[in-house]
Amino acid sequence: MHEWALAEAVVETVLKEAGKENLKEIVRVKVMVGELQQIELDVFNFAMENILQQGGGALSMEKISLEVDKCVLRCKVCGEDWYYSDSLQDLSEEDSEAIHFVPEVAHVYVRCPRCGSPDFEITSGRGVWIDYIEGEK
Amino acid sequence: MMDPRLNVINKRFQNVKKIIAVSGGKGGIGKSQTAASLALCLAKHNYRTGLLDLDFCGPSTHVILGVEGIYPEEEKGIVPPKFNGISFMSITYYTGNNPSPLRGSEISNAIIEILAITRWEDLDFLIIDMPPGTGDPVLDVIRLIKRVEFLLVTTPSRVAQEVLKRELKVLNELGITVIGILENMKTKKGSQVASELLNLDVPFLGSIDFDYDLEDALGSPAKLLQTDFAAQLDQIISQKCL
Numbered sequence: 001m002h003e004w005a006l007a008e009a010v011v012e013t014v015l016k017e018a019g020k021e022n023l024k025e026i027v028r029v030k031v032m033v034g035e036l037q038q039i040e041l042d043v044f045n046f047a048m049e050n051i052l053q054q055g056g057g058a059l060s061m062e063k064i065s066l067e068v069d070k071c072v073l074r075c076k077v078c079g080e081d082w083y084y085s086d087s088l089q090d091l092s093e094e095d096s097e098a099i100h101f102v103p104e105v106a107h108v109y110v111r112c113p114r115c116g117s118p119d120f121e122i123t124s125g126r127g128v129w130i131d132y133i134e135g136e137k
Numbered sequence: 138m139m140d141p142r143l144n145v146i147n148k149r150f151q152n153v154k155k156i157i158a159v160s161g162g163k164g165g166i167g168k169s170q171t172a173a174s175l176a177l178c179l180a181k182h183n184y185r186t187g188l189l190d191l192d193f194c195g196p197s198t199h200v201i202l203g204v205e206g207i208y209p210e211e212e213k214g215i216v217p218p219k220f221n222g223i224s225f226m227s228i229t230y231y232t233g234n235n236p237s238p239l240r241g242s243e244i245s246n247a248i249i250e251i252l253a254i255t256r257w258e259d260l261d262f263l264i265i266d267m268p269p270g271t272g273d274p275v276l277d278v279i280r281l282i283k284r285v286e287f288l289l290v291t292t293p294s295r296v297a298q299e300v301l302k303r304e305l306k307v308l309n310e311l312g313i314t315v316i317g318i319l320e321n322m323k324t325k326k327g328s329q330v331a332s333e334l335l336n337l338d339v340p341f342l343g344s345i346d347f348d349y350d351l352e353d354a355l356g357s358p359a360k361l362l363q364t365d366f367a368a369q370l371d372q373i374i375s376q377k378c379l
Contacts, residue, residue, distance in 0.1 A: 005256070013144045086235070102231050105231045105247075126246070
């Protein structure tokens with residue numbers, strides 16, 4: 001469960017940031033999940049729930065909302081923008097799984113649909129990040 | 138926008154006693170050979186040893202050691218598989234034999250990802266094979282792995298030494314511990330590196346002769362350990378690093 005490591009990172013970061021800001025209560029946390037990483041949301045939620053049960057402090061599952069960020073790629077050679085989801089059909093299960101673990105590996109398996117270059121930018125939808133933490137002091 | 142991965146990286150190394158990055162600035166001076174052989178020597182001495190190949194654009198420790206057919210396990214992250222007693226982690230598990238054309242920021246992101254999701258078991262030593270240069274990977278390793286120490290490799294070539302001095306300046310400026318400098322591929326008597334480094338405040342660990350038979354041992358840990366290269370390296374680290 002690679003999702004577990006990311007869930008652990010999210011929980012630790014929220015608690016650390018809430019501590020830094022002296023928040024007595026955490027009201028809402030928005031977690032963004034980039035489409036490129038193909039996180040299994042059920043597994044990710046399950047992991048967060050388990051980690052929180054072991055000591056989530058002021059944080060509980062109902063305060064966390066997850067949103068998937070669509071992955072857009074932009075070719076640095078010809079400027080083409082395209083959705084990663086359009087490239088998925090050309091990828092094998094193994095290629096896709098490799099990208100799941102290390103998203104930058106997309107450069108190994110994905111090519112620009114217009115010019116065929118591996119030199120593209122991930123303009124959105126990469127990784128897992130915390131968009132905001134709302135709380136009361 | 139917060140990157141949660143940064144908060145767990147040091148936790149991932151909490152069971153690792155000593156972290157050594159093998160670096161040296163210039164390409165082709167034997168960093169990967171040194172890192173892989175160092176890991177083999179430490180494992181031979183029964184130290185619990187890990188090897189992390191951070192040269193994402195030119196990974197080679199898997200070729201040097203002959204790592205094939207193993208893959209990390211998923212257990213609340215990824216657990217590096219063991220090869221010849223060494224916990225071995227490399228981007229090649231995910232790229233196969235394909236090239237990875239990554240730009241600097243992407244290399245940084247991939248390094249953060251690997252460091253955040255890899256769960257090392259209890260280790261006495263983690264050896265990191267660094268890519269050439271003092272760009273993103275070196276700066277990321279310094280930024281992200283608080284206890285890292287550097288072992289620098291160079292050759293008798295003035296070209297390599299000039300690049301080494303630049304890296305040394307960066308490390309000194311950032312207050313990073315440098316275990317010492319290792320001279321590799323020595324072909325003449327005496328040490329050009331030792332005399333060149335007299336004015337620098339850094340230990341000279343020793344010299345390793347150019348080993349013409351090393352190529353024949355690639356891919357076999359048993360043969361690698363029998364090379365003159367490994368014997369000399371083992372002697373140096375036993376006297377100066379253990």
